Amino acid sequence: MYYIDPHIHMVSRTTDDYETLAKMGCVVVSEPAFWAGYDRGSVDGFRDYFEQLTTFESRRAQSYGIRHYTWLCINAKEAENVSLSREVIAMIPEFLDRPGVLGIGEIGLNKNTKNEATVFLEHLDLAAKTDEQILIHTPHLEDKYQGTRMILDMLNDDRRIDPTRTLVDHVEEHTVRHVLDSGFWAGMTLYPVSKCTPARAADIVEMCGPERLLVNSAGDWGPSKPTAVPDFILEMRRRGHSESLIRRVVYENPLQFFQQSRGFDFEPPEASGATAATAI
Numbered sequence: 001m002y003y004i005d006p007h008i009h010m011v012s013r014t015t016d017d018y019e020t021l022a023k024m025g026c027v028v029v030s031e032p033a034f035w036a037g038y039d040r041g042s043v044d045g046f047r048d049y050f051e052q053l054t055t056f057e058s059r060r061a062q063s064y065g066i067r068h069y070t071w072l073c074i075n076a077k078e079a080e081n082v083s084l085s086r087e088v089i090a091m092i093p094e095f096l097d098r099p100g101v102l103g104i105g106e107i108g109l110n111k112n113t114k115n116e117a118t119v120f121l122e123h124l125d126l127a128a129k130t131d132e133q134i135l136i137h138t139p140h141l142e143d144k145y146q147g148t149r150m151i152l153d154m155l156n157d158d159r160r161i162d163p164t165r166t167l168v169d170h171v172e173e174h175t176v177r178h179v180l181d182s183g184f185w186a187g188m189t190l191y192p193v194s195k196c197t198p199a200r201a202a203d204i205v206e207m208c209g210p211e212r213l214l215v216n217s218a219g220d221w222g223p224s225k226p227t228a229v230p231d232f233i234l235e236m237r238r239r240g241h242s243e244s245l246i247r248r249v250v251y252e253n254p255l256q257f258f259q260q261s262r263g264f265d266f267e268p269p270e271a272s273g274a275t276a277a278t279a280i
Protein backbone atom coordinates (compact mmCIF):
# COMPACT_ATOMS: atom_id res chain seq x y z
CA MET A 1 0.00 0.00 0.00
CA TYR A 2 1.30 3.47 -0.85
CA TYR A 3 1.33 5.86 2.08
CA ILE A 4 2.30 9.41 3.00
CA ASP A 5 4.08 10.47 6.21
CA PRO A 6 2.70 13.99 6.78
CA HIS A 7 5.07 14.87 9.65
CA ILE A 8 8.66 13.66 9.77
CA HIS A 9 11.96 15.49 10.32
CA MET A 10 14.15 13.87 7.70
CA VAL A 11 17.11 16.25 8.21
CA SER A 12 17.66 14.23 11.41
CA ARG A 13 17.48 10.84 9.67
CA THR A 14 19.87 8.84 7.53
CA THR A 15 19.66 7.88 3.87
CA ASP A 16 19.11 4.29 5.10
CA ASP A 17 15.82 5.54 6.56
CA TYR A 18 14.82 6.92 3.15
CA GLU A 19 15.55 3.54 1.60
CA THR A 20 13.49 1.71 4.24
CA LEU A 21 10.57 4.15 3.87
CA ALA A 22 10.62 3.72 0.09
CA LYS A 23 10.59 -0.09 0.42
CA MET A 24 7.59 0.13 2.76
CA GLY A 25 5.53 2.11 0.25
CA CYS A 26 6.15 5.71 1.38
CA VAL A 27 5.77 8.02 -1.63
CA VAL A 28 5.58 11.46 0.03
CA VAL A 29 7.05 12.95 3.21
CA SER A 30 6.22 16.37 4.63
CA GLU A 31 8.75 17.99 6.92
CA PRO A 32 7.77 20.84 9.23
CA ALA A 33 10.51 23.17 10.48
CA PHE A 34 11.37 22.33 14.11
CA TRP A 35 13.79 22.79 16.96
CA ALA A 36 17.36 21.74 16.17
CA GLY A 37 18.03 20.49 19.71
CA TYR A 38 19.67 23.84 20.56
CA ASP A 39 18.53 27.45 20.16
CA ARG A 40 19.79 29.01 16.96
CA GLY A 41 21.61 32.27 17.50
CA SER A 42 20.52 34.39 14.55
CA VAL A 43 18.13 34.75 11.65
CA ASP A 44 20.90 33.51 9.35
CA GLY A 45 20.79 30.14 11.18
CA PHE A 46 17.16 29.82 10.10
CA ARG A 47 17.91 31.00 6.57
CA ASP A 48 20.49 28.21 6.21
CA TYR A 49 18.03 25.66 7.67
CA PHE A 50 15.29 26.71 5.22
CA GLU A 51 17.85 26.46 2.41
CA GLN A 52 18.60 22.86 3.46
CA LEU A 53 14.89 21.98 3.73
CA THR A 54 14.03 23.38 0.29
CA THR A 55 17.04 22.18 -1.70
CA PHE A 56 19.29 19.41 -0.40
CA GLU A 57 16.65 17.49 1.56
CA SER A 58 14.24 17.26 -1.37
CA ARG A 59 17.08 16.01 -3.61
CA ARG A 60 18.06 13.39 -1.02
CA ALA A 61 14.44 12.13 -0.89
CA GLN A 62 14.09 12.16 -4.65
CA SER A 63 17.00 9.76 -5.06
CA TYR A 64 14.84 7.16 -3.26
CA GLY A 65 11.73 7.99 -5.30
CA ILE A 66 10.10 9.89 -2.42
CA ARG A 67 8.68 13.40 -2.86
CA HIS A 68 9.72 15.75 -0.07
CA TYR A 69 7.65 18.76 0.98
CA THR A 70 8.28 21.24 3.78
CA TRP A 71 6.75 23.85 6.11
CA LEU A 72 8.55 26.92 7.48
CA CYS A 73 8.50 28.72 10.85
CA ILE A 74 10.40 29.34 14.06
CA ASN A 75 9.50 26.61 16.56
CA ALA A 76 7.63 27.36 19.81
CA LYS A 77 10.68 26.25 21.83
CA GLU A 78 12.55 29.27 20.44
CA ALA A 79 9.62 31.69 20.74
CA GLU A 80 10.77 33.07 24.10
CA ASN A 81 13.17 35.16 22.02
CA VAL A 82 10.44 37.34 20.53
CA SER A 83 12.75 39.72 18.67
CA LEU A 84 14.56 36.85 16.90
CA SER A 85 11.16 35.24 16.17
CA ARG A 86 10.02 38.45 14.48
CA GLU A 87 13.18 38.56 12.36
CA VAL A 88 12.53 34.96 11.25
CA ILE A 89 8.84 35.60 10.49
CA ALA A 90 9.86 38.63 8.38
CA MET A 91 12.38 36.45 6.47
CA ILE A 92 10.08 33.44 5.77
CA PRO A 93 8.44 35.01 2.66
CA GLU A 94 11.81 34.77 0.87
CA PHE A 95 11.17 31.00 0.75
CA LEU A 96 7.38 30.66 0.38
CA ASP A 97 7.40 30.41 -3.42
CA ARG A 98 10.09 27.76 -3.54
CA PRO A 99 9.09 24.35 -4.95
CA GLY A 100 7.90 21.95 -2.25
CA VAL A 101 6.87 24.54 0.36
CA LEU A 102 3.38 23.71 1.68
CA GLY A 103 2.89 26.48 4.24
CA ILE A 104 3.65 27.72 7.76
CA GLY A 105 4.52 25.11 10.41
CA GLU A 106 4.93 23.52 12.76
CA ILE A 107 3.87 26.51 14.82
CA GLY A 108 2.11 26.16 18.16
CA LEU A 109 2.74 26.12 21.86
CA ASN A 110 5.24 24.24 23.99
CA LYS A 111 4.83 25.44 27.60
CA ASN A 112 1.78 27.62 26.87
CA THR A 113 3.59 30.89 27.71
CA LYS A 114 2.61 34.43 26.76
CA ASN A 115 5.59 34.82 24.41
CA GLU A 116 4.73 31.55 22.65
CA ALA A 117 1.18 32.82 22.13
CA THR A 118 2.48 36.13 20.75
CA VAL A 119 4.75 34.38 18.24
CA PHE A 120 1.98 31.91 17.31
CA LEU A 121 -0.41 34.79 16.53
CA GLU A 122 2.22 36.54 14.41
CA HIS A 123 2.73 33.33 12.40
CA LEU A 124 -1.05 33.11 11.91
CA ASP A 125 -1.04 36.66 10.63
CA LEU A 126 1.72 35.81 8.13
CA ALA A 127 -0.18 32.70 6.96
CA ALA A 128 -3.40 34.69 6.52
CA LYS A 129 -1.67 37.50 4.60
CA THR A 130 0.18 35.08 2.29
CA ASP A 131 -2.72 32.59 1.94
CA GLU A 132 -0.61 29.69 3.21
CA GLN A 133 -1.79 26.45 4.81
CA ILE A 134 -0.93 25.92 8.49
CA LEU A 135 0.50 22.93 10.43
CA ILE A 136 0.27 23.16 14.22
CA HIS A 137 2.18 21.43 17.02
CA THR A 138 0.27 20.90 20.28
CA PRO A 139 2.20 20.56 23.57
CA HIS A 140 3.23 17.31 25.19
CA LEU A 141 1.61 15.33 28.01
CA GLU A 142 0.38 17.45 30.94
CA ASP A 143 0.42 20.68 28.89
CA LYS A 144 -1.52 19.22 25.94
CA TYR A 145 -5.14 19.78 26.95
CA GLN A 146 -4.75 23.41 28.02
CA GLY A 147 -2.42 24.19 25.11
CA THR A 148 -4.79 22.69 22.56
CA ARG A 149 -7.68 24.74 23.97
CA MET A 150 -5.57 27.91 23.82
CA ILE A 151 -4.57 27.15 20.22
CA LEU A 152 -8.16 26.45 19.13
CA ASP A 153 -9.33 29.68 20.79
CA MET A 154 -6.67 31.71 18.94
CA LEU A 155 -7.53 30.01 15.62
CA ASN A 156 -11.28 30.47 16.08
CA ASP A 157 -10.80 34.14 17.01
CA ASP A 158 -9.17 34.91 13.64
CA ARG A 159 -11.86 34.86 10.97
CA ARG A 160 -9.22 34.79 8.22
CA ILE A 161 -8.14 31.24 9.22
CA ASP A 162 -9.77 28.49 7.15
CA PRO A 163 -10.08 25.32 9.31
CA THR A 164 -10.13 23.09 6.22
CA ARG A 165 -6.60 24.35 5.38
CA THR A 166 -5.25 23.93 8.93
CA LEU A 167 -3.86 20.75 10.53
CA VAL A 168 -3.65 20.46 14.33
CA ASP A 169 -1.10 17.78 15.13
CA HIS A 170 -0.26 15.41 18.00
CA VAL A 171 -3.91 14.95 19.01
CA GLU A 172 -4.80 12.29 21.58
CA GLU A 173 -8.01 10.83 22.96
CA HIS A 174 -8.77 13.89 25.10
CA THR A 175 -8.12 16.53 22.39
CA VAL A 176 -9.13 14.94 19.07
CA ARG A 177 -12.83 15.77 19.25
CA HIS A 178 -12.21 19.43 20.10
CA VAL A 179 -10.05 19.72 16.98
CA LEU A 180 -12.39 17.86 14.61
CA ASP A 181 -15.54 19.54 15.96
CA SER A 182 -14.05 22.96 15.11
CA GLY A 183 -13.58 21.80 11.50
CA PHE A 184 -9.79 21.37 11.53
CA TRP A 185 -7.74 18.41 10.34
CA ALA A 186 -6.24 16.34 13.15
CA GLY A 187 -2.91 14.48 13.13
CA MET A 188 -2.09 11.52 15.37
CA THR A 189 1.61 11.09 16.10
CA LEU A 190 3.01 7.62 16.74
CA TYR A 191 5.93 8.10 19.09
CA PRO A 192 7.60 5.59 21.41
CA VAL A 193 8.09 7.86 24.46
CA SER A 194 5.06 10.18 24.44
CA LYS A 195 2.04 10.82 22.22
CA CYS A 196 0.10 7.91 20.61
CA THR A 197 0.87 4.26 19.95
CA PRO A 198 -0.38 2.48 16.79
CA ALA A 199 -3.04 0.74 18.93
CA ARG A 200 -4.29 4.02 20.43
CA ALA A 201 -4.39 5.62 16.97
CA ALA A 202 -6.46 2.67 15.70
CA ASP A 203 -8.80 3.13 18.69
CA ILE A 204 -9.22 6.81 17.78
CA VAL A 205 -10.10 5.95 14.16
CA GLU A 206 -12.67 3.47 15.49
CA MET A 207 -14.12 6.12 17.83
CA CYS A 208 -14.11 9.15 15.49
CA GLY A 209 -14.17 7.70 11.97
CA PRO A 210 -11.58 8.55 9.31
CA GLU A 211 -12.74 12.00 8.25
CA ARG A 212 -9.98 14.67 8.50
CA LEU A 213 -7.73 12.30 10.49
CA LEU A 214 -4.07 11.75 9.58
CA VAL A 215 -1.36 9.61 11.10
CA ASN A 216 2.38 10.41 11.20
CA SER A 217 5.66 9.28 12.75
CA ALA A 218 7.14 12.70 13.64
CA GLY A 219 10.48 10.89 13.29
CA ASP A 220 13.29 13.19 14.43
CA TRP A 221 16.66 13.13 16.26
CA GLY A 222 15.12 11.77 19.49
CA PRO A 223 13.69 8.33 20.29
CA SER A 224 11.25 7.94 17.39
CA LYS A 225 10.42 5.43 14.68
CA PRO A 226 10.30 6.62 11.07
CA THR A 227 8.40 3.47 10.08
CA ALA A 228 5.59 4.06 12.61
CA VAL A 229 2.94 4.60 9.89
CA PRO A 230 3.45 1.03 8.54
CA ASP A 231 3.09 -0.15 12.17
CA PHE A 232 -0.32 1.55 12.22
CA ILE A 233 -1.26 -0.11 8.90
CA LEU A 234 -0.36 -3.49 10.40
CA GLU A 235 -2.39 -2.80 13.57
CA MET A 236 -5.43 -1.81 11.48
CA ARG A 237 -5.11 -4.98 9.38
CA ARG A 238 -4.81 -7.12 12.53
CA ARG A 239 -8.12 -5.69 13.68
CA GLY A 240 -9.74 -6.64 10.37
CA HIS A 241 -10.26 -3.13 8.99
CA SER A 242 -10.72 -2.78 5.24
CA GLU A 243 -7.87 -1.74 2.96
CA SER A 244 -10.01 1.18 1.78
CA LEU A 245 -10.38 2.54 5.34
CA ILE A 246 -6.64 2.18 6.03
CA ARG A 247 -5.74 3.75 2.71
CA ARG A 248 -8.04 6.68 3.40
CA VAL A 249 -6.17 7.53 6.63
CA VAL A 250 -2.58 6.94 5.48
CA TYR A 251 -2.82 8.13 1.87
CA GLU A 252 -6.02 9.77 0.63
CA ASN A 253 -6.51 12.10 3.61
CA PRO A 254 -3.03 13.61 3.55
CA LEU A 255 -3.27 13.87 -0.24
CA GLN A 256 -6.55 15.77 0.04
CA PHE A 257 -5.15 18.09 2.71
CA PHE A 258 -1.90 18.81 0.84
CA GLN A 259 -3.64 19.37 -2.50
CA GLN A 260 -4.95 22.64 -1.09
CA SER A 261 -1.37 24.03 -1.07
CA ARG A 262 -0.04 25.91 -4.09
CA GLY A 263 3.30 24.17 -3.59
CA PHE A 264 1.93 20.61 -3.79
CA ASP A 265 2.51 19.21 -7.27
CA PHE A 266 2.68 15.47 -6.49
CA GLU A 267 1.28 13.23 -9.16
CA PRO A 268 -0.24 10.10 -7.56
CA PRO A 269 1.44 6.91 -8.85
CA GLU A 270 -1.92 5.50 -10.03
CA ALA A 271 -2.43 8.48 -12.31
CA SER A 272 0.86 7.74 -14.04
CA GLY A 273 -0.28 4.19 -14.83
CA ALA A 274 1.64 2.26 -12.17
CA THR A 275 -0.06 -0.52 -10.25
CA ALA A 276 -0.49 -0.01 -6.51
CA ALA A 277 2.36 -1.69 -4.65
CA THR A 278 1.65 -4.06 -1.79
CA ALA A 279 4.96 -3.57 -0.06
CA ILE A 280 3.65 -4.49 3.36
Ligand SMILES: [Zn+2]
Nearest residue numbers: 032034106218
Ligand atom coordinates in the same frame (compact mmCIF):
# COMPACT_ATOMS: atom_id res chain seq x y z
ZN1 LIG B 1 7.58 17.75 14.66
